[in-house]
Amino acid sequence: MVNLFKKVIFYLIVGLLLNSAVYSEDSFFDDEVIFEDSDEGFDEWSDDSDIFGEDELEIEKPFSWLDLGVSQKWGFNPASDYTTSMERTELKLGTSGSISDSGYGEIEIKATKYWPSDSNYATESSDVEVEKAFVQFSFDDWSTKLGRHTIGWGELEGGALDVINPSGGLTDPSMISQWFLSATRYFDSSDLSFFYNTNPRVIKSTLFTLKNKSYDEFGVRYGMSAEGGDTAIYLAQLVPNNALINLSDGLVYATPYHLLGFGMNKAFDDYLLKFDLAYKQNLQHNRLGQFVKTNRIDWDLAFDIQKNDRTIVLSINSQYLLDFNNDYLTPTTTGGVSTDRNNMTYMSRISDKFGDSDWSWNASHSILSNNDLSMSSAGIDWDINDNWKASFGALYADAKPDRALSIFDEYQRVSLEVNFQY
Numbered sequence: 001m002v003n004l005f006k007k008v009i010f011y012l013i014v015g016l017l018l019n020s021a022v023y024s025e026d027s028f029f030d031d032e033v034i035f036e037d038s039d040e041g042f043d044e045w046s047d048d049s050d051i052f053g054e055d056e057l058e059i060e061k062p063f064s065w066l067d068l069g070v071s072q073k074w075g076f077n078p079a080s081d082y083t084t085s086m087e088r089t090e091l092k093l094g095t096s097g098s099i100s101d102s103g104y105g106e107i108e109i110k111a112t113k114y115w116p117s118d119s120n121y122a123t124e125s126s127d128v129e130v131e132k133a134f135v136q137f138s139f140d141d142w143s144t145k146l147g148r149h150t151i152g153w154g155e156l157e158g159g160a161l162d163v164i165n166p167s168g169g170l171t172d173p174s175m176i177s178q179w180f181l182s183a184t185r186y187f188d189s190s191d192l193s194f195f196y197n198t199n200p201r202v203i204k205s206t207l208f209t210l211k212n213k214s215y216d217e218f219g220v221r222y223g224m225s226a227e228g229g230d231t232a233i234y235l236a237q238l239v240p241n242n243a244l245i246n247l248s249d250g251l252v253y254a255t256p257y258h259l260l261g262f263g264m265n266k267a268f269d270d271y272l273l274k275f276d277l278a279y280k281q282n283l284q285h286n287r288l289g290q291f292v293k294t295n296r297i298d299w300d301l302a303f304d305i306q307k308n309d310r311t312i313v314l315s316i317n318s319q320y321l322l323d324f325n326n327d328y329l330t331p332t333t334t335g336g337v338s339t340d341r342n343n344m345t346y347m348s349r350i351s352d353k354f355g356d357s358d359w360s361w362n363a364s365h366s367i368l369s370n371n372d373l374s375m376s377s378a379g380i381d382w383d384i385n386d387n388w389k390a391s392f393g394a395l396y397a398d399a400k401p402d403r404a405l406s407i408f409d410e411y412q413r414v415s416l417e418v419n420f421q422y
Contacts, residue, residue, distance in 0.1 A: 067094040067108070068422035076414045084117040086415070094132070102139050105147075108132040132177055144183040150175045151182060151195055153221065153234060154263045155274035156315060160298035161234055161261045163278075164195070164219070166203050166241035170408070176201060190224045202254040204243035211251040215239050219259070228268075234261035234278075244284050245331045246291045253291075257282045272304040286336060288327035295322040309360075310352040317345040330404045337404055343369045358383040373405040374398045391417045 068091075075086030094108035108131040114121045134147025154161025158173055165175040178201050184193040197217040204210050219236025236259045243252040261278040278298045285294045302315035320342045321328070329336035351362035363378040379393035392415070399409035 065095050065097060066422070067096070068092070068420075069094075070420045072418045074416045077412055078414055079410060079412045082414075085119050085413070087115040087117045088120070089113045089115070092131070099135060100137075103135060103137045105135040106132055107134075130177075141186045142183065143186070144181075146181050148177050148179050150177045151180060153219075154261070154276040154278075154300075155265050156276055156300045156302050156317075159300040159302075159315075159317065160276045160278040161259075161263055162276075163238060163241065163259075164197075164217070164236075166201055189226070190222065192220070192222050194218065194220045200239040201241075202239060202243050203241060204252050204254070209252070210243055210254060211246075212253050212255055215256045217256075229264065229266035231264040232262070234259065234263070236261075240284070244286075247286045247329060247331060247336050248289060248291055253284060255282075255284060257284075270306050272306070274300070274302040274304065276300040285321075285339070286329040286331060287325060288329065294324075296320060297322060311350070313347070313349045315347045317347075319343045332404050333407055337402060340370055345369065369403070369405060372400050372403045373408055375408075387421055389419045389421070391415075391419075393417075 070092075071090040073086055073088050073090070074084065076082045077085050089112070091111045091113075092108055093111075094106065096106040097104070099105050110129050110131045112127045112129075114125050114127075130148055132147075132149055134145055134149045136143065136145045138144075150165045152162055152175075153164055156162060158167065165178060167173045167175055178197055179199065180195050180197050182193065182195040184191055195218065199214055200217045202210060215237075217237060217239055219234065219238070221232055221234050223230060223232040237256050238259055239256050240254045243254040245252045258281040259278055260281075261276065263276045264274070266273045276299060280296045280298060282293045283296055285292055297320045298318065300315060300317045302313060305312040305314075321339070324341045326338075328339035330339045345366065345368045347364065347366045349362065349364035351360065353360045360381045360383075361379065362381075364376070366375045367373070368375070375395065375397040377393065377395040379391060381392075382390045384390060393413075394415070395411070395413045397408045397411040399405045399407070399411075401409065
């Protein structure tokens with residue numbers, strides 16, 4: 001089923017690429033001026049615009065159908081004499097465009113070169129991944145999407161309901177795409193959507209083999225829109241994004257659990273209140289000498305404040321175990337530590353621009369798992385021009401000893417990234 005699913009996507013994507021190439025070839029021999037989609041209408045063009053100037057004409061870039069991105073990333077550890085922990089080059093190639101009157105598609109492939117000083121070089125020197133590859137068809141009040149992409153649920157990114165796609169980890173929270181079939185039915189002031197994944201991705205340690213078989217993931221969302229806010233109800237069978245080690249037999253498992261959720265947002269002038277609530281049934285957990293299933297309630301509350309270019313985000317997250325025993329254990333790299341019945345996480349973040357310049361800055365502070373881990377970060381971004389961008393960041397973590405996150409104690413990272421987009 002998975003192989004057939006991927007073959008269908010492949011042939012559709014090849015058709016998209018050929019279709020895009022034909023359009024680009026036509027543009028090379030077309031003497032007419034082409035007006036691309038713009039937020040501005042014809043009545044917003046002034047007579048002083050130089051688009052019709054005698055000295056210069058707007059010329060479409062060569063290979064306009066191709067999206068190209070190159071990133072060079074460095075990461076250093078100040079605590080170890082600035083030893084390089086990350087040195088890699090990433091190349092992204094992609095294209096997008098219409099397939100038919102009602103169809104649209106995108107594909108993006110990322111190739112990564114790990115240099116000898118990169119921490120990943122010990123296990124792999126390079127990697128090629130399909131970041132995105134999907135086709136989407138819209139007709140009447142329906143929209144369907146088939147292929148590799150990400151699905152975001154809930155109001156808070158990475159929150160109680162945003163659990164369909166696994167993330168890169170605590171220090172790299174970017175979502176990992178998966179193969180989905182999804183569809184949405186639109187009504188006047190509401191929408192109904194569902195998704196299906198026949199082979200969900202599970203993050204597991206390279207030292208362990210996943211014991212159980214693969215399960216299907218599927219879910220339904222019903223959203224309602226009203227003046228000043230939105231609400232939604234969620235129902236799903238999901239596979240944990242991270243496999244859990246059974247401390248009794250040393251094997252790792254990722255068996256399905258069920259989710260019933262509710263999300264809402266409400267706008268007040270420059271303020272946005274967001275709330276997510278999720279009931280999760282049959283989550284796996286370790287007890288002393290046992291591997292059991294338990295139920296949990298997760299919720300998030302966030303407050304966004306937007307003033308011109310300045311954005312402030314304050315959020316709180318809770319994970320409360322309904323079925324709790326004093327011998328519950330959380331696995332660590334060396335064994336297991338006691339589990340708290342209620343884990344609270346707090347986060348604050350602020351970002352702004354330096355006046356009207358091309359420079360911006362951000363800073364954040366997070367307190368995880370009842371103060372088991374405290375993490376602070378700061379960064380500066382420079383939009384050099386339409387093609388070039390540079391980012392500088394720093395992160396420091398402080399963790400309690402003999403707790404689940406103690407591996408991050410005194411974790412430090414200074415990073416630099418240079419991006420080129422075409």
